[in-house]
Amino acid sequence: MRAGGRNVTSFAYDLHRSVPADRWCVTYWDLVFLGQEVSSALGRGEIQPGPEDDTSRAYGPSIYTVNEQYIKPVTKEEGIFEFLAKVQHSWPWGLRTAWCCMLANPQNLDISFFLQSPKTSPFAIALQASEVMLVVPNRHQSVYARLWCAYEAYLAQEEGKTILIAHSSNLHQVVRALRWMALAAILGAAVGTCVANHATFSISNLAHLLVGTSLVIHNDAFRRVLHLLGAMMCWVHVVRVATHRSVHLFGVDEGPHALPSHVSRMLCACYWLMTSGTFCVMEVDRVNAKSAVSEAKDLRRNYQGSVQYATCSQEADIVSIRREIGHNVHRVDHAIHVLLTAGMSTPALRDIARSVDIEHAAFAELAGAAFLLGPFELVSVVLTFADLVHSRCIWGHVFLAGVSLLSRLMLFVWLARSHWDEQRFILKVMNKYLFVSILVWLGLMLSVRIGGLSMTSLYFLWLLTTDLCLLFMLSIALLGVRGLARLPCGWRVLQILFSRGDYARNALKACACNSCDSERELSDADRSSTGSSGSGWFSRSGSGL
Known part of the structure; x- marks a missing residue:
């Protein structure tokens, strides 16, 4: 035997x-x-x-x-x-x-x-062949309290790997949040029945204001309240469309160029249903962000801020690992800090992290993308198509609507082909663009209401201003995080795009005061301190995690 x-x-x-x-x-x-x-x-x-x-x-x-x-x-x-x-x-x-x-x-x-030599261990060989490292937090202590995990972080930052944080499904929390959204919709439908014969211009503008406000504030509870109110207001409009014969798309009389009644009603119903769906997407984004914060807390538990405090059960491993890390402890600590702060650690995020607050930079916020390809694009396409069908085509409108549609499609193609961190960045750019678009929308609607702006002029100005903003946004997306950082005041622009609430407002003030010169470029030492960390490695073929 x-x-x-x-x-x-x-x-x-x-x-x-x-x-x-x-x-x-x-x-x-x-x-x-x-x-x-x-x-x-x-x-x-x-x-x-x-x-x-x-x-x-x-x-x-x-x-x-x-x-x-x-x-x-x-x-x-x-x-x-x-x-x-x-x-x-x-x-x-x-x-x-x-x-x-x-x-x-x-x-x-x-x-x-x-494990006789850390750099030739199975861990190191697998990491070199991997594309991404997945850190799996647990509820007991941070994985970076272990020296071998700290060594993996060292290898990852040396190899320039992408590190993601694993998280469990939060389907139950999402379903619970959507139930509350459904209750808000039912309440809105009931209110809509009562106000079916009253003008809802103010409610319409308030619903758009709620979308824009939720995109830029940081307070979790306040965002939830805004989403519930927004869903309720959307269904006030949906019921009003279903019960009222004469419904105007913008809440005011479109004049001689008005759409046929049945087209206007259908467009209004689709618009507010899609807007209601956008509020649901925003609520899911909020729940996902909250779950991501929880996972990051697990990853911080008992982590003392530096891998120099990490422990190992084998004395020989302690000696060999610390010898290999050498004087690069601060670089490993920086990579882990980026992961804990942003929710992801990539070479680009590590490049900018010393000059830009990247808190929650890895959160994928889908609301802006949903609204841009949903309600707003629906209005442009339907109005342009209606002009063509009814032989009152204004070719300037057609051109601007075409630019709008093609730019959006290009943006989404670029989004699909981008790396993880660039995808999150583009989604945040979309959210800020949506906020600006809503401000433009409300300003134009106020001009219609108070200044007597015609609907033809409103439509033209809407297409023109949003197309300019859209092309600017597309340029930022194509530049990416590193490309934008190289531009004058690029750090401030990145801070505005990555931030919510007070951080974004402070960055906007600093940019307006032209006080970004001191942070225009990273020092060579900062650039050399990029790195990654992790706990599990993935690849497309048969190698690595």
Whole structure:
């Protein structure tokens, strides 16, 4: 038996030597299978949770327990179901395989054989072949309290990798928030029935003002109230359209160039239904941002602000890892700081983080994109098409409407082809553009109401001003984070685009006062301090996580 055991062990070592470490990967469906197997083993009693284990579906027994009784111990912090849920939910789109230490390393062998040198360890080899690192927080302590995770952060910043934070599904919170939005819509429909025969011009403008305000404020509770009020006001208009024969698109009489009544009613109904949907998207954005903040808090738990305080169970590992990191501790700390602050750590974000507050920069806010391709573009397309059909075409309107549509399509194509951090940046640019567009809209509507501006002039001015803003926004998106940072006052513009609330207002004031010269360029030392960090690595082929 002993000889046989030695032969098996020798074969296992030879097998792991023959396969490059960056190929010791699992797929998404491997993780699904593992979750099913662990659940079945728990049900059969083959895995006996320890006294401190949480056996709920949300967390499950610790990975230590699962490794001891099912795989072999590597860690004793993360719950297995918590780990699986976060990795599966956050699996980067388009990537096929993941390298995970507890599943990649040979648990039944002496793993120290593979860890004789940190830079040639399976961790390091896999990270070099990866495209993105996924950090999986847990509710006990920050992964960066562990020295090996700190070393992964060092390697990531040296390789210029992108680091993302894994998070579990927040579907229950989203559904609960949307239920409240549905109640607000029902209340709005009831109010709309009561005011069906009254003018709703003020409600219309107030609904647009709520959209714009929610895009720029930071207070979570206030944003939620605005979304509920906005959904209610939208449904006031929807019911009014359904019960009132004469409905004007802009809340005022369009004059001799008015659309046919049935077209105007249909356009109004679609517009306010889409606007109501936009408020729902804004509420989902709010819930997602709140969940992301929670995950970042888990990643900060017991982290003392520097990897110099990270610990390791093996004294030999402590010596070798700290020797390799050397004097680069501050660079690793900077990469981790960017990850904890922005929710993502990329070379571009690390470049600008010393001059721009990048808090929550990685949050994907979809509301601006939804509104730009929804209600606003609907108005431009339908009005232009109606002009063509009724033979009263104004070619200037057609040209401007075409520029608007093509610019939006170009922007969304560029968005789809961009890197993770650039996608978030473009989405934030869209939100700020939407805020400016709403201000223009309200100003034009006030001119119609007070100054007697004709609807033809209103439509032309609306297309002209929004197209100019749209082309400016498209230019910013094409420049990207680094390109914009190189421009005069680029840091201030980036701060305005990334920020909400007081931060954005202060940056706007500073930009207006032309006080950005001192931060126009990063020093060479700042530029050299870019880096990344992480805990799990992904690739498109069979290598890396």
